[in-house]
Amino acid sequence: MNNNFNWDFWVDHTHLLEDREENLKRVPKRYYFIFNAYTNDFEYLSSSFTKFTGYDSLINIEHFLDMIHPDDVQYCADCELKIIKFLNQLYFEDNFQFSTEYSYRIKTNLGNYIFIRQKYHALEVDSKGFMSKSIVFHELLPNDYVRQEDDFIIYDRIKNRPVISQNIYNFTNREWEIVDMIVEGLSSKEISLKINLSEYTIGTHRKNILSKSNSSTFLELSKKLKYVF
Incomplete structure (x- = not known):
């Protein structure tokens, strides 16, 4: 370590935010987790998960799947199959360019259902280009939210627009x-x-x-x- 340089600003830079006011309206209503696609383990779960769902943790993948509303199970499965088909066309670093999102209902520990929009993208990719780890965000939607028949989307994070699987405009x-x-x-x-x-x-x-x-x-x-x- 270079002891001749003062790294205090990096080691502790919280004082730089002392004059910044809180803006609770901008705090997103969401939680997130890191999912290991090899082991199906939840490697990290944000503390806000308990706040919004009432569960202390996600025990395993079966627990998570059981939380999905029965009427949304087929929709979730169809969306995930679309994602797998799309990602299997990508190679290595290309995985990091895209994120996916769609919405569904999950059951809280109190027994009621809440609508969430799930968004996730690659966090780690293996030597074959397989997305081995992902970071997943669940954003809470309004109580009166009604999902479109199909709100599945793959988003190109570089071009800043959705990937259009069906070219409805017939662009070349x-x-x-x-x-x-x-x-x-x-x-x-x-x-x-x-x-x-x-x-x-x-x-x-x-x-x-x-x-x-x-x-x-x-x-x-x-x-x-x-x-x-």
């Missing part, structure tokens, strides 16, 4: 490439230089994209993409 691969760059904030000229196409061609692509998606602007399209599952 080139059009998707241009959509992503426009959403990132690139101009037609910058896109032209980046993919070696003329600005005129980029303009044509832009018109076709808006026409196919029935959008007036790319801001409107960007909003639509967030709700296409």
